[in-house]
Structures are given as structure tokens and as C-alpha cells.
Amino acid sequence: MSITLNSGSQRPAPAPLTLTPPLPKEGLLPRTSEDVALNYRTQYRPKLLAAYAAKRAAKAAGETYSGAPCINVLNITLCFDGTNNHEPSDKLGQPPSTSNVARLYHASVGADSGTEQSRANQMGFYRYYMQGVGTEFKEIGEFEPQDLGLIGAVGGENRINWSITRLLDAVGRACGEPYLDPDVAYELVQKMGTSFTEEMLGATLIKSGDSRRREALQAPLLALQKKVDFVHVRKTQPRIIGLRLYVYGFSRGAAEARAFATWLESLTQVEVEGETCYLFAGLPICIAFLGLFDTVASTGMAYAMPFAEGHMGWADDIMRLPESETFLERCVHLVAAHEQRTCFPVDSIRRKNTPDDPNGPSTYRTNTAEYLYPGMHSDVGGGYSPGDQGKSLGGPQDVMSQIPLHHMYAEAYAVGAPLQAPPNALSDEQKQDEPWLEMAEEVHDAFDISETLTLRFNTWLAHHKTGPLEDALAGEQALLTGWRINRYGSFHFRTTSAYQHVNGKDMTQEEWDALKALHERQLAENKANHEGQPLKELSGSTLATHQEYRALKQGYEQRVGSERPIDFNTHKAFEPTLDQRQMDRAMIEFGRDYDPSNWSLALAGDAISWATIPHLLFGGLIYLTNEQDEAQEYRDLRTSGNQAYLALYDLKTAEPLTDTARTLTDFFDEQVHDSRAWFMNSTALGEREVFSDYFRYRGIFFDTESNKSLSPVARAGQVIGVGIAVASVGLSIKRHDPRYLVGLLIPSLGIPVFRGKVGFPQVSAFDSVTGIALPMLDNLDNIRAFSKDPGDMLKMVKALPTPPALSAETATTPELQKLLKATEAAKALAKVKDLLDKLPDESKMGLLDQVKGALGSAGG
Template sequence: MYEPIALKPGRPAPQSLTHTPKFPLEGLLPRTPDDVTVNLRQQKAAERQAWCDARIAAAKAGEAPPSPPCVKALNISLFFDGTNNHEPSDTIARPPTTTNVARLFRASLGSEENPEEHKEGYYRYYMQGVGTEFKEIGEYAPQGAGLTMAVGGENRINWGITRLLDAIGQSCGEPPLSMEKAYDLVQAMGISRLKETLTLGLLDGNARRKAALQEPLGKLEAKLAEQREQGSAAEIKAIRLFVYGFSRGAAQARTFANWLELLTKVEDGGENRYLFAGLPISIVFLGLFDTVASVGLAYLAPFAAGHMSWADDSMRLPDSPQFLKRCVHLVAAHEQRGCFPLDSIRRKDDPRNELSPSRYRAGTFEYIYPGVHSDVGGGYPPGDQGKARDGSQHVLSQIALHHMYSEAFKVGAPLQVPEMALSPEQSDTSPWLKMDRATLGAFAISEALITRFNAWQAQLSSGPLEVVMAKEAEMITAWRIDRFVHGSMDRQPFYRHISGDNAKDMTKEEREAFAYLHQLQMEQDAEARGAQPKQRHYRTEEQRQQAEAQAARKKAEAERIKADYEKRTGSQVNFNTHKEYDPPLEQRQLRNAALDFRRDYIPEWNMREGDGQGDWELQTATLVNALLGGLVYLTNEQDEAGEYERMRLLGDRNYPKLFSALDTPANEQAAQVIALYDDQVHDSRAWFMNSAINGREVFSDYFRYRAVFFDDESNKHLSLLARAGQVIGVGIALASIGLSIKRRDPRYLIGLALPSLGIPVLRGKVELPELPDITAFDSLTGIALPMQQGMDALRAFTQDTGSIVALANALPLPQPLSERTASTPELQTILKAADAAKALKKAEESGDFSGLLGQAMGLLGSADSPTQPSQPAWLEKASELAQEVVN
């Protein structure tokens, strides 16, 4: 049977998770003035050390004890939010949909509205999630590419670096760093996807960042030296950072930490120091919620996994405890989407030794929490999917929010506290410490939620992350058997809340109308934020008038449909144009989830008999563009068949632990765990299938364990498809390369392993290829591309992804497509199509469409080109070079 861990001979077992603690009924916010005093003393450590040094120096000189010196530390908090999360608009939504990162931001000291906080050295900065509007970096409207391909991730990380310049500058009496200067710095530090593709990721991002920052850092260092000499302001002794992130924002936070370490590391007398503008700098606390670095790849290909470009080689936490003092990572126990692989903070002690133990660095801790991705990181409003129906205090992510606040507060994070925790003196001298009503309300948590969580925590097993996560997936499978297979879901309050007369699901007509109105409003709002107006070109005045009249009719009809929907549901819909539109489809989500799970559990596959030699037992999926940057892997269907076998079997075994009969809890603890699953744990896969891709994930189902990366290792056997813009096996450089991937249907393998399921065992010999069957094609024309030979060593499935990436990095650069290299009819057609696409884009930008006809006719003239590729001579040479590398 499939096992979550398969160790190489001689390698020690991986280190276990830190056990998730029981949650106290009173919550985890500070309760006494002593708690606050301990927190403040840690923030003032640099000041106390400076005074201690001054007293020692005075004593040695025989002088009287000096007064406390005028010094301070800067306490800067940075917040990287998750995909499609946008704090300003999420806060004013009704009900609010703010994540835990956004709530911690609101609870942190350093508000721009209170100059006293800046005077005390507190600064806070928030970076909204990819896919949302972020005008400061030139994103004036939400971007679908941000949701699917991490566009904007690197710019957000570099924006975080500019915030350090802003904080130091303001502390020196300078005005805030202008948006124009900050934007120019972000552009100078960044590497575009085009540059990365053309150079296969060989551009040195650290060198670009150092070059861009050299001048502003030099000016700040000179300013600090001047103030130190003149004694005109409090001397800054240190920069203390507190960095938080959720989802892809957590990946950004980890990348930020690694990039900053490279920027600040200097050798001094054989020891490493970390200086920014000449000031000692460290990350005191790194707080992460369920790190995901590869969401975008699997939106297009749910059978794939990997890392986006800016996340390559930057998920491993910095090794220096001097630079990164403490990290806490809270991960989701029940996330199973194929497109949301987790990046653990566990890693090999020695990346070069394949037998090195996989452990947690000193000062780093990983905990597992119930629920899916946003049940840990936050963002679900009360009532979503019928969960937490009685208010936000019942939302499951409140548990993780309290835990992260507590962990950060213990090490001196500059956080506001409830008024009850402050002494009268603390309230008078530091009024900014008090949480306002809204901030305190965002931490509200119900006793019922705590009771259910503690029942879950009592049954939680111990062990390495992948083992504990597997057991949790098997336990919730038992719950799904009762609710989805035996049909008890229809009777549950969570389902009744979103079905029948309570249903707010939109029809196809309503979804299209709302999406159209949202798009119109989004374009208007983007222009108001500074975006260029959308250009529309018409050949004649009559054509313009007809188009405008048609648009007016379409808008009027959409507004009528919107008004009818609001009347039917009794709720007014306001558009949030800072984010992509997401229609309500909750009843459909859960109903289809139940059908999907039941079909696989029963099973109801309707697989017909064959001779075992044809293609009918194979599935084919397409990755439209593999040049997404970063690393793209293919998962192994044989592993997935074993996962199904294990999860189905252990789901059945766990059923009596939860239920004594249909819809009947086995005992009181089981009743509380069932209630947690019913009323708190969401189904992210149900949302993804029905809102994001409107259908079943290719090669995916509820019987898969979550993929987990441990730095350069994985719990899955993976085959490398692409890295840094190079598709493995394709010796030519194009703007876009598609892949067609044919895999054995895992259900066919399941039938062979578990004939008791009633699946016909096929006659004939079963050939299971050791390597994936992959063909490449040009995305513009669909023409097949010639593939290099001798790639077997790179294509092999392995859990040791680091060694395969090292081989890929040694491959020769692919040849750019040009008149010289387009030496076959197929490649000549592709070159013409690429030139035509460039011309069209240029015409759209300029409004001049003259000259396009000739290119279009030239392309049409080659439409009869064969789709099977010829083998150009230069490709044979490239294959020879590649084989020298991998062999």
C-alpha cells in the first residue's frame, strides 16, 4: 500500500511537527499589564543595551553614571497578503472578508494616521495579494494573470524592500518616499518574465537589486552619520523586522527574507554581519500561514506542481539565527486541491547530502491546523458554504489568528492589546497600544468553536508533517463517506442554509450579466486610479455609433438581470473592483462535490473492457503555455493509484471512529469533531471546481494527498517539465510552448490493485511507462515541435527534485527562433505567426492597423504546412550537447 514516507536506506526519519496546542477558553490575547511590559522590554532592548554600554564606559573612566542616551530601534512590520486578498476593500465588505494577515496588520503599531507611533520607531506596511489592484506598482485593476501565474509577485517583494527605505528616511526627518521614486526602484530591481525566459533565469536578481539600491542606501547612510555626529536626532541602533504572509504572500515573505539576507550580509573579521544603510538589521519574527508558491501552474494544469519564478531557490529559510531569529508556520490539515502544494519549512540539514536528515532549523516551528487553505489563513466570511452561520467569531481561522498573534507578541512584536491588559500608566504614556473596537472585534472567538477545536486537537496524531497530514485526510474522508455517499448532507444545517429558498446560486445568464457589469465598473475605477483609458478603434463614425448603442443595450439588459436577482434573493450586490468577480454558487459547489466524491468512492466510472493495448485507458491533458517561469513538474499516476487505495481503505476504517450509524456520532468527542467538519471546515476543492475552472480537475479528485515540498525534496514522485522558461526536451526558444501530456488513468491502475471494487480487470499485458509521454507544440499555431532525444535522466520521476534541477541548469541554452534556425516548413510557419502576433500587439497599442493584412495573408499561405515536425540539423546538435550533460 502507498506510504506517506518512503525513506532511502540509511536515512533517518524526518523530524516531527511541533504538536498543535490546546486552545484556552479565554483566548490568546494578552490579559495583564505584566504581559505588555515584557513585550515592550523586548522592543527596547537596543536602548537598554546602549545605556548599559554607556554606564560601563563611564565607570571605567571614573565618571558619574550618565543619563539614558537618546537612541532607539526601528520596529518595522511587513505584511504580504494572499492571492486575491485586498485589505482595504475586504475590510469594508459586509461581512468583512479580511485574512489573518490583514487583521494582524490592523493590530500592529506604525499607523500613518498617528505620527507618535512613527516617532517611537514603529512602522507598518501592507502588500495586497497578487491578482488584486495595487496602483503603487502600476496594477490599476485586478489581474487574472496575478491569480493564475503569479504576475506581480516579484514587484510586491521589491516594494517591501522599498518600505525599509521609507521607514529609515522618515525616521531621519525626511518626507515619505514618493510613489514615483519607489515605483522606479521596483522596476529597476525587477526581472521581467520575458527577460527570464530569454536568459533561462540566468539574470542575477541580487545584482540588480544591489545596483538599484546603491544610491538611495548611500544617501541614507550619509544622513544617519550626519545626525549621529550632530546629535540632532535619536540615534538608530538597529532595525527589527516582523514579517507575515499567507498563501503566495507567505512565499513572498520567505523570498523577501532570502533576498534581504543577500543584500545585507557583510563579512567583518571572519564573522557575518547584516547591515542595511549601515544599520544592524534582523528579522525577529517570520509568521507564515500555509505557504503556497505554485498556485498558478495548476490553474492551467492541475496535474502539475512546482514553483513560480521568484520562488525558485528562495523557499528555504535563511540558515543564520542571527539574521532570522524565529519563524512560525501554520499549515492546513485538510487542503487537497491538486493545484495548492504546500511548501514546508522543514529541509535537509545539508542540501548536498541525499542522506542528510530532514529537520527544522533552530528557532523554527511548524504546526498543523484543521481546515483548508483559508480556514488557516483567513478570508472566509461567516455563512460561506453554510459555515460559521452565526457570525465571524465562529470562523475557523480565528484559532490560527490568535496563535500567530501570541507567537509574535511573545518575541516583542509591536502589536496593539485589549484595553483590559493595560495599566492606567501604560494607557496614559502609550495610548496607541490600545486596540480600537473594530480591531478587537476582528479577534472575537466563540466558546463553541474553541470546544470543537479542542476535541479535534485531542485526536490529532504526532509525527512528521506528511504523516499527520495523511491521517487528517483519511479522517475527513470518513466524514465525507457519511455526508456525501450515504446522503446525510441534505439534512445538515450547513447545507440547508445555502439550498432551497435560501439558495443564492446564480444562473448562467445572471453570472454573465454580473461579470459584464463588474468589468465595466472595473475599467472606470482603474482609469480613476491612474490607468490609461481603454482604446477602442472604429473604422467609421457609423460603426462607432452602432457599437456604442449595442453596448448601451447590453448594459441595460445586464442591469435588469441584476435588479431581478437582488429582488429574488433579497440582497443588494456591490461590486469590489479591486478584485476579480466571484459569483455565488455555494449550493452547486457542495452538491457537485458530493457527486464527485460518491462517483469515485462507489465507484461509478463506467470503464469498459479492452485488450489493454489501446489508448482508451489513457488520459490526455494540455498545458497551454509551459513558459510560466520557475519550475513545473508532472505528478506520477502510479502514486495516485496507491493514494486512492490507501485513502479509501482508511476512510472506511475511520468511519466507526466518527459514526456509530448513519448520521449518528460515535461519542461526544466524535460529535464535536463532526460539528467542526460540518460547521467550520470549508471545501476549497468544491469552490475551485465550480467557480474557478467550472469543472472537474484533470487527473485529480478527493482521494489524493496534498503535495508537499521540503526545500528541494517532495513527498511526491515528480518529473521535471520546465524550468526558468525552458521546456525540457525542446531545443528552441519561443514566447509560448504548449505541452500535451498523456498519462495512464490512475483509476485503471486502481482496478488492477483492487479488483473487489468491481472494475473489470483488463486482459493482456499492462505496460506502464517509466517516463511520461509528452509532446510539445507551438501555442500560436498548434504545430508540433521537434523534441530532443536523450532526456531520460531528466524525465525520470523522483522525490529528489534538487538533483534533477541541477542537471537542468547545466543544459545548453535553447536556440532562439529566427530566420536562420527556422529551417523547416513548420518552424517557418511558427516564425510567421510569432511575427504576426508581435505586429498585432504593436497595432493595438498604437491604433495603427495598416500593414497587418500582408502578414495575415502570408500566414494563411502556409496553413497547409504539415503538423508533424521535421528534424532540423541544429536540433540534432543540441540533443548531442544535452545528452553529454545528463549522461
């Protein structure tokens, strides 16, 4: 199967990736005072141009030039962290497990504490951090970890809107105002955003997020503009001539950063005397640098339905970068070469120049670059600790993500990003005049890279073949599969230092339950303290159980030789230590995937796969992948993986054939993690249900296009094509099992094959509460068709009539009338419960049970 997006058409070949640069032994941080001075000159250029303009204006007016005006440019750094990344608590780990976004935040000038950084604020430098979805973010009302954030990126929109309030804060402080009141900022976030319930009900289809933001920000921006004008007239502060933003993001945080760029462009674009300008509170604004680590904007649907891919609601139709080079000057995107998880499709920054031109080239905007880096999602964006899955045992300097961290720093520094430099790169004069430029010791240490890691990375780079992103990823998946055939297929991974490190250190189920319960108890204590309510004291059997849990925790700490008691990070969801289980099951699963004789396919089977989602918990856009393509991917990846194995290893001894093969093997053994093994074996998710995901190419979105044939199935919490709107929708899909199609492609495997005709999947919807089937529209074949350009189908989806709400008028069938009664009964019961909650306990006396019985009779 041809992988490239444009193959088989008259379109030009897609643009290739930018070549990933080798890493010098000394890394990519500035090394001399001249490096620092060059960054400063680049940063100072807007002020210099303003001074030249003032001089020319004075000359034109016949006035005497009195010297450079007292002006300032606000350099603002915004950092959007990835899913489950939480800098305030991650940095406290021993060693720290901060992501690359958090490390760039630490290295950015403009902290809001400390004398030197306060001086930096006065010079116009500000920095802000937005923790990842799924973690605690008190400022926007998330007081504890949220599973819906981990699964479906819920909370992303509020983080983006919070970042907009940070611009209000920076401009206000530059005008001499105090910090923007957190309560005021939170109120703005609420006004700008869409609640979870509203998103499920399709509220964004009625009132766009853009109109909400404009409406909420109109008064604050007008007031701020008046303040800016007042300060400029009074000359009590340096005249602000513009805002330059430096934005970083990882994972869903990278999607947030891209959404922020799109939303801000729309919010600030105005026409002034026939020229397009971008103004925030009357001040010119631009994004000088947008640095992205492996953008993922996916819905969480693939947790339950492995043949689904998609976008969260706030990420729909906005991943395309702004076209204006005036507004967005430079963008760099670093992509993970070996990520495979279905629910982590990457959003490339490549796109068609003209979205509506079917034959237009797929290329990159000017001043943007996309690079490939080895490893999984967090091997590029950071967040792994030394020892996770037995990798990087040499310490933080051996963690793979250090290399893309250096690259991103260097890219940003080259365009004037306000980043600190190592102490030995600064002259004595620079340290004295601008002390905020010097990295603290712990910040500098967080950029350390070992010689071993550098050597292995450069060896991989010399072996890597570039090209368009989809081709480069296919080549890297083949290389990784060749390594897995050696290490997983024959269980040779158990001989590695990584496996020996994790062997015997997993939590037992009893220990897991105990530590999870203690974590939840700590969360309850935190919540009680926040609400000012006393937590119910433990007594009797509950106290005994709690003490038993503590004893199990201490026993586990002793068993694994923990140097200190395990501290619970209640800012994030609890995660048990299960590294050995992850790697053991990865080897078993890969072996099963690789050898189809283990599939146990029935000779007379109906070749059908089912997936049922009881509730579409997530808005946004959900696609189905094509089972025929999945079978083809299995064949291609198995074939190319075998070829890679033969190029790397001796058939008799299974040992590497060359020094390069040995170095690559060590690299995958000791640096590259297995994110899929963690994903499927770290919690109650268990192993995947459908097909063999170790033999599937990663999904890629190129704006409205994809490297895979997709069919839209749900949007904004509703199944596409449903004929009636209800609050809670379930989804059922029936399709052919792709494993039966593999036999058609590789007859030598001798496995049962599907002999019938492969057609569209059967998609149906039902009410989640009652299970009653919902009516579907007819003639949906064009919309259901699989295409690598799903943007065209989305136009048809948007043209579908909005389904009417369930009511007495629309309940025209016995089934819908039954559903209407059940819905009304559920609403009435909810109201009664609300009333009862307000009554004293002694007044309830079984009243609720009586009401339930009455409502049950009425609804039945």
C-alpha cells in the same frame, strides 16, 4: 504505501511537528498589564543592551557615564497578504472578510495616520501592508484585478521588491525625511524586477534577481547611509542602532515573505573584521519574527493540468529559511490539515540540515516551529466570511481561522512584536504613556472567538495524532474522508444547516452574466477615470442591455433577501455566488470517486490520459506526479477513510457513535470549508478532468525534497529538453490513466486494469502560434525519472545546454524553416498594427487587411 519521506532508507526519521496547543476559553490575547509590560521589556532589550554597552565603554575609557544615550530601534512590521486578499476593500465588507495577515496588520503598532500612531512613528514603529496577488495594487502599477495573479502568482516579485522600498521609507522617515515618493519607489521596483515577458524568455537565467536588486539599490542605499550618518553626527534625531522586522504572510504571501527573507539576507550580508554582519544602509538589521500561514508558492499550471505541481519563478530555490539565527531569530509556520487541491502544495519549513547529504535528517532549524491546524487553506489564513458555503452561521467569532490568528499573535507577542493589546489588558498608566498600544474596538472585535468554536477545536485537537508533517496530514485526510463518506457519499450533507442556508441562493447563469457585465463596466469606468479619458456613453441597444442587467441584479437581490444592494469590489476579480452548486457537485463528484463502478472505464481501453497546455504562461518550475503513486494514494486514502468512517458512525443509522464523533461531525459540518468544491465549481473552470482528487494527499515540499515522486517537466517558461528556443511554447503530455492501475491494487473492485508496462510519460513541446512540433534532446531518462528528491534532478536540468534561439542558422529542418517564416510574419504584422494605431481612423481604410493578406502569402 508508506507516507513518511525518509521511510525505506537509512536516514533518521524526519522531525515531528511541534504540538499544537489547546485554546483556553479566554483566548490567547494578553489579559493583564504585566503581559503588556513583558512584551515591552522584550522589545526594549536591544536598547537596554546598547545602554549597557555605552556604560561599559565609558568606564573602559575612564570617562564619566552621563546616562543612557538617546537611541532608537526601528521596529518595522511587513504584511504579505494571500492570493485574492485585499485589505483595503475586504475590511469594508459586512462583516469584514479580512485575512489573518490583514488583522495582524491592523493590530500592529505604527500606522501612518492619526495623532497617536504618528507618535508611534516617532518612537520607531512602522507598519506596511502588501495586498495579495491577483488584486489591485496601484503602487506597483496594477490598477485592476489580474487573473494571472490569481492563477500563477504573477506580481509576487514586484510585491517583494516593494517591501524592500518600505525599508528605505522607514529609515528615511526616522531621519526626518518625508515619505518616500511613490514614483521613486515604483521606479526602483521596476528596476529590481523581472517583467512577465522577460520571465517567459528566461531572463532570470541571464541576469539574476539578486544582481538586479543590488544594482538598483546601490545608489539609494548609499545616499540613505550618508543621511543616517549626517543625522547621527548632528544629533537631530535619536541615534538608530538597528532595524528589527516582524514579517507575516499567508498563502503566496507567505512565499513572498520567505523570498523577502532570503533576498534581504543576501542583500545585507557583509563581513566586518572577520564577523558576518547584516547591514541595511549601514544599520544592523534582522528579522525578529517570521509568521507564516500555510505557505503556497505554486505555479498555476494545475488549473489546466491536474497532475502537475511546482513553484513560480520567483519562488524557485528560495523557500528554505535563512540558516543564520542572527539574521532570522524566530519563525512559526501554521499548516492547513485538510487542504487537498493539487495546485496548492505546501512548502514546509522542514529541510535537510545539509542540502547535499542524501542521508541527512529532515529536521527543523533552531528557533523554528511548524504546527498543524484543522481546515482548508483559508480556514488557517483567513478570508472566509460567515455564511460562505453555509459555514460559521453564528458570526465572525465562529470562523475557524480565528484560532490560528490567536496562536500567531501569541507567538509574535512573546518575542516582542509591536502588537496592540485589548483595552482591559492595559493599565491606566500604560494607556496614558503609550496610547498607541490600545486596540481600537473594531480591531479587538476581529479577534473574537466563540465558546462553541473553542470546544470543537479542542475536541479535534484531542483526537488528532501528530508526528512528521506528511504522516499527520495523511491521518487528517483519512478523518476528513470518513466524514465525507457519511456526508457526501449518501448526500446527508443536504440535511445540515450549512446546506439549508445556501439552498436556492445561487445565481442563475443569466444573473451571473449580468452581474459580471456590471462589474466589468465599473472596472472600465475606474480605468477611464484613472487615465483621465471619458468613457463611451451607453446608448441604443447597449443601454437597453445595461438596464436589463441592472434589473436582473435587483431581482437577484430581492430573491435572496439581500438587506442592501450588492456592491462590486472592483479591487478583486468578480466571483458569482454558487455555494449550492459547489456543495451539490462536491457530493456528486465524491460519490463518483468513492464508487469505481461509476468510472465507466472501457474494458478494451488504452488506459491513456492526455494533457495539453497551449501556452506555458508561467515561468518557474513545473513537475509531473506519478500515476502509479496516485493509484496507490487512492487505495490508501479510500482504505483509511473507510476505517475512519467505521470509527465515527453507526453502520445502520449513519449517526455518530460517540459525543466526540458528534462534535467532530458538527465541526466539519459547520466550520471546515470545502476549498476544492469552490475551486472546481466557482467559475468557468468546471470539474476536474483527470482522476479523483478527493482521494489524493496534499503535496509537500521540504526545500529540495517532496513527499511525492516528481519529475521536472518545465522551467522558466520552457519545456525541459526542448532543442530550440521560441517565444511561445506549448506542452503536451501522454501518460497512463491511473484509474486503470487502481484495479491492480484493489482487485475486489472488479474494474478494468492496465495489463501493459508502465513507463515514463511522453513529453513533447510545440510552438504555441503555429502548432509545429519542436525538436527534443535525446537521453533524458535520468532527468525524467521520478524522485522524492527533485533537487538532484534540477542540478542535471541546470547543466543542460541552453537551447539556441530560432534563427536562419538554427532552422535546419523544413518544419523549423516553416516556423521561422511564420514567426517573422507575425513580428512584421505586429509592427504594422503598431503603426496603424497611430494613424487617424480615416487613413486606415482596409490597409490592415491588405497587409495581412500579403504577410499571409509570405509566411505560408
